[in-house]
Amino acid sequence: MRIKMGTVVPKMGTFVHLDAPQTDYRRAIAMALHEELGSTHRAIKSAMRWTGASERTVKYWFAGERGPSGDHLIALARNSDVVLYVFLALADRHAEEEGG
Template identity: 55%
Template sequence: MLPKTGKVLPKRDRRSASNVSYAEAVAAALHQELGDSHRAIKIVMRWTGASERTAKYWFAGTKGPTGEHLLSLVRHSDAVLGIFMQLAGREACLLSLELADLRSRLTDILESIEQALENKT
């Protein structure tokens, strides 16, 4: 038997406070955008290619998405994108995205108003 050498590192709890708050924040965003139905879980499964069990973990806030699953959620869900940017400390970037979206919607509304006025005359 070999003697133990070197420093003994204390075991860490894998669920640190930041991981718990991250998972809970993603769960809240998913619930806000998609609701609490089983259909919402199926939508997330379709978006990410994740298993049903994994999607249920995300909705429960037990575990959070990582890697490609997180990218897929951010690509499809504005609520998850917002939480992601907020947790990353990039609220200013999120504001610019919201302003660009608002500008696009206002342009569409103005075009609809112009078309309605042209049709009346």
């Protein structure tokens, strides 16, 4: 008789504490995507077409667990006025916080 083995990841290691600006960025982009595209599977497919990102990656963006970077962010801003506006607002806020 064969014993079924699970795939349980042990809870060991280093905890990564997320800083506020990264969390704000991810949440802001998620809200922008929901505002522009809605919350349907069709919305995810649209973002996938815009960016060439995988479905799982785009789902992370919509959930606010991760944020797009580099080419993906540029593609989103090119196709979504809401994402572009949010990105520029975050940039302005960051500049104000830095005193510039």
